[in-house]
Amino acid sequence: MKILVAVKRVIDYNVQIRVKEDNTGVVTDNVKMSTNPPDDNAIEEAVKIKEAGKATEVIAVSIGEEKAQETVRKALAVGADRGILVKTEGILEPLAVSKLLQKIVEKEKPDLVFMGKQAIDDDCNQTGQMLSALLNWPQATFASKIEIKDKSLEVTREIDEGLETIEINVPAIVTCDLRLNEPRYASLPNIMKAKKKPIEQINASDLGVDTTPRIEQTKVEEPPKRKAGIKVSSVAELVQKLKNEAKVI
Amino acid sequence: MSRETMEYDVVIIGGGPSGLSTAIKLKQLDSNLNVCLLEKASEIGAHILSGNVFETRALDELIPNWKELNSPIKTKVSKEKFLFLGKTKSLSWPTWLLPSVQQNHKNYIISLANLCRWLAEQAEALGVEIFPGFPASEILYNEDGSVKGVATQDMGIDKEGNKKDSFEPGIELLGKVTVFAEGCRGHLGKQLIKNFELDKGKDPQQYGIGFKEIWEIDEKNHEEGMVMHTAGWPLDKNTYGGSFIYHAENKQVFLGYVIGLDYKNPYLSPFDEFQRFKTHPAIKKIVEGGKRISYGARALIEGGFQSLPKMFMPGALLVGCDAGTLNMPKIKGSHTAMKSGIIAAEAIHEHIEDKKDLSIFEEKFKNSWLHEELYKARNVKPSFSWGLILGIIFTGIDQILFRGKLPFTLKHKHADHETLKPANEMPKIDYPKPDNVITFDKTSSVYLTGTNHSDNQPVHLQLKDPNLPISYTLEKFDEPAQRYCPAGVYEIQKENEVNKFVINAQNCIHCKTCDIKEPSQNINWVTPEGGGGPKYGNM
Amino acid sequence: MSVLLIAEHNNKELRPFTLNAATAASQIDTDVHAVIIGHECGAAAKALSELELIKKVIQVEAPHYENFVAENFAPVIVKLSENYSHIISSANTFGKNLMPRIAAALDTSQISDITKVVSNDTFLRPIYAGNAFATVKSKDNKKCVTIRPTSFDPCESSGGSAPIEKAEAGEEFVQTKFIKREEIKSDRPELGTARVVVSGGRGMQSGDNFKLITSLADKLNAAIGASRAAVDAGYISNDHQVGQTGKVVVPDLYIAVGISGAIQHLAGMKESKVIVAINKDGEAPIFSVADYGLEADLFEALPQFLEELNKLNTIQK
DSSP states (O other): OEEEEEOOEEEOTTSOOOBOTTSSSBOOTTOOEEEOHHHHHHHHHHHHHHHTTSOSEEEEEEEESGGGHHHHHHHHHTTOSEEEEEEOOSOOOHHHHHHHHHHHHHHHOOSEEEEESOOTTTOOOOHHHHHHHHHTOOEEEEEEEEEEOSSEEEEEEEETTEEEEEEEESSEEEEEOGGGOOOOOOOHHHHHHHHHSOEEEEEGGGGTOOOOOSEEEEEEEOOOOOOOOEEESSHHHHHHHHHHTSOOO | OOOOEEEEEEEEEOOSHHHHHHHHHHHHHOTTSOEEEEESSSSTTTTOOOOOEEOOHHHHHHOTTGGGGTOSOOEEOOEEEEEEEOSSOEEEEOGGGSOGGGOOTTOEEOOHHHHHHHHHHHHHHTTOEEEETOOEEEEEEOTTSOEEEEEEOOEEEOTTSOEEEEEEOOOEEEEEEEEEOOOTTOHHHHHHHHHTTTTTTSOOOOEEEEEEEEEEOOGGGOOTTEEEEEEETTSOTTSOEEEEEEEOSTTEEEEEEEEETTOOOTTOOHHHHHHHHTTSHHHHHHHTTOEEEEEEEEEEEOOGGGGOOOOEETTEEEOGGGTOOOBTTTTBOHHHHHHHHHHHHHHHHHHHHHOOOTTHHHHHHHTSHHHHHHHHTTTHHHHGGGOHHHHHHHHIIIIIISTTOOSOOOOOOSOGGGOOOOGGGSOOOOOOOOOSSSOOOHHHHHHHTTOBOOSSSOOSEEESSTTHIIIIIHHHHOOTHHHHOTTOOEEEEEETTEEEEEEOGGGOOSOOHHHHHOTTOOEEEOOOSTTOBOOOSOO | OEEEEEOOBOSSSBOTHHHHHHHHHHHHOSOEEEEEEESSOHHHHHHHHTSTTEEEEEEEEOGGGTTOOHHHHHHHHHHHGGGEEEEEEESSHHHHHHHHHHHHHTTOOOEEEESEEOSSSEEEEEEGGGTEEEEEEEOSSSEEEEEOGGGSOOOOSSSOOOOEEEEOOOOOOTTEEEEEEEEOOOSSOOTTTOSEEEEEOGGGOSSTTHHHHHHHHHHHTOEEEEOHHHHHTTSSOGGGBBSTTSBOOOOSEEEEESOOOOHHHHHHHTTOSEEEEEESOTTOGGGGTOSEEEESOHHHHHHHHHHHHHHOOOOOO
8 A cells, every 4th residue: 555645844833923014924034844733643644554564655745845845854754755846836725736636646646645634824724625526535534543444444533523433445535633643753863864765856837737826815914913801890790791791601 | 772873973063153164164174074963953043043243254264155155144234333321311432432343344234043044054065964953962972081972862751751652762973073062051061061171270151141132123213234232221330231233134123132140139130121121212212113023042151261161172172152252342253153163173174184183173273363362352351340331441441452462361250150149138120011012021022932842851951959949049049040031931939828949941942041040050951852942033 | 696505414403603604604695595415404404494694495315415424515515506606614624524625626726714704705814823814815706615603603593484495416425434423522612612711820829729710610611721831830731721832712701810821822812702811910911812801819709700600590501
């Protein structure tokens, strides 16, 4: 079994993002970038499956600018066998990303495609589902447990009401929740080894996909600052206000 | 337990200006040398904080064509000011009356973090292997006592010291020579100085704490290339310190404050002095209408020549501010750190190539402009122990009339942890509350640093005696850690009417001030799990 | 053209966020039609038809729709989409799972998790976990939009009488099999989705004192939160942490007790609809974001709070 894992380079989750003064986006210059956190879980799960002898190859793919290579390299350092970088510039919407991934899937013919459930930059939560629609494959989103069976997977999904278990036949798409596993650290010797693993570079323009944005981002703003309300003088007054004014109790 | 081993010709600890310069110079001298560089931050530059007005002298030697290589050195100093601040007034000091070391017209306003990122690119292009996110946590010695290399930190240890599922053991990096370039108060450098008695016969090292904020300001207040320094208010005459305000590119100003850690009053809060400083009319008018976008703090070396330890030992060298090469009157340490790295590389090259002893470092150092520069600067800082006025008068005589050539050397008498007076002998200081426009509290400041440490790991701020903060330091000094820490790591918390010393290690921005200033030297700063700490952008 | 709302239900009744999504849909165009796909879901379809804002209900039934598998649902909606300019659902796990499948089939760039309808092609949505808001304008002919339920009020659940039309079911997608659903029924709502959150900070002074928080939370059917300081001090486990590396919560009511309001904490709760702060220190930063601040000793205020609530008999479960 062959597993393709899609990884995205995003602003590190510890960095306090800053909106550009001209409201065209957020500042990314000299900002620490990292792998999208649930994508780390996706890689970890794929590597675990391979270590358990149930997969033969783990391929990490990223789509983005030249520097997204670091994200692929990181995936290689924690156990992916080889990498693919689809080079693009400018904003890519999930629809375009899933179309590019579709081309990679057609080329690599993996049995499974893993990725994080959502990217922490645009917070879209679309790519996995879109890819599975384009391929007409089954999907298991928000996976918190994956069991590999013969020609299928049993996946536990984190849904609002609790947990849902589904069985999907391969080939299939799985999007991973942070609760799926604890990603390992990249060890120094493995980082060294990763430097020697191959990363195939492909220009997005060579894949014959129209990636023109369909959505115009007209403005990016800081969240509105909350204003201080009133001070109440007693608990009785507080409860009365919550009941009659705010109507929340 | 056996750890994996990797062997190199040279192992460098720390990706600041000195370590990166060592790496680059080594590869320039011999491209076949295997050189690796460890950095505790998640990426090069993320733990770098500096003013910075940059003198290019060392870079001109290291990479003469830096101007053609898209280096982040763009803003030439175009105007200089020096102000003495009173509480509300300010007096401008004519720049022609400044010692030449404080004249900057040939220098550039830069972000040192960005310069380091660029230097790292140059180093990697030359074949240096750079490993960010890997703190060196332990020095390894040969049987003969010489330094063999370092071990990296184990990853995946929980609070209680047990191995988690994700446990990844550290590895041993062995070098023919190991270069320690951790910056001011490196936690391994500290051990080396002690083990090899490198500071024997030297004055105690002197430190300061430096704060920096980056503000995006109103266009009308911005003058790209302008460099301004102040002395005086809000510090009293007996506390050493001053500010910098550098107008960088993109409407940013780098605003900072440095306070000598030899201050005496345990109630003094360096952070609050800095915040208060911004409310001075001469400063407020610059930042008013602007927005603070970054914050950080870092200890720096102020001891200079008298306190500079021996920089070589069997198997290893100590470079940059891990030893203490900062030039205090110049308020610059980047070019000197880089030069010390260049000299180190030359010494190592001859050591490996021609089997010369590492002590040739000393000879090369003594014949360099670095030595001359530090020697000339040596009397300025100690003269300020007489107070601001006498310090200035003496500095004028020493630096302008004699150009640092007076035939005597003033001594640093005390280490910084020895200078605090008991709290009951000193006045309390009432700092104004933050207005959240110009001045801020510590937590909202730390928030801007992007600091984090994964929560389930051992506390990296170790107490030699866990009872001491409450039983002694609180009683005698009102536990000054609450105030000298620029990140609010240390708190005294009342729990059921009993005082408790709380260490919020997750907030630590790796400035090392606690390791320096704690009156009983009770706090030992050790490396946390790799990648922890601040994530500075263009600091 | 009309707007098509995808109803979320459990075959017996509507799930509450459908009402919020109906409100959002009606702000795009008043001609809101709703589709309900399920198995023996007549009662839910009826409830849907009674929503004030719904003009028409389309009911699609088949046994393979019993468990809301997106692979089965998407083709039904794609087929219906011809007559609609917008397709709307809630951005909860149901809508998040389903909508992108529809959007991809329609070759439309989806707009996720909107908090405001600016016009029929322009929407406001949070990015970077709510640390920024983007105004986005769709250039696609057909628009697929998911809405953040807490940003829109639920519509009236009665007053409407929309006709219910049946539509033909599609084929089953056999590659995906539903096995089971375990609804986690805890006595206490989850921190991430609770309508009310009561949080304690360092001011609680001990883990034992957190029982004051627990009793208040019990009374309000609230989830229990904590500041990082309280977690660090060991008063409570870190899965209760709100803010930096903890959860971001957006309840209707957030009660912060003995929390000074470190900015990391504020970042995790400042989107809450109503914020109450109880703190001894009148200068605590938490008061700067609180709608109602009470400067008081929490050890006196919390028991009183409970007492006052006991006087009211209208606590919603």
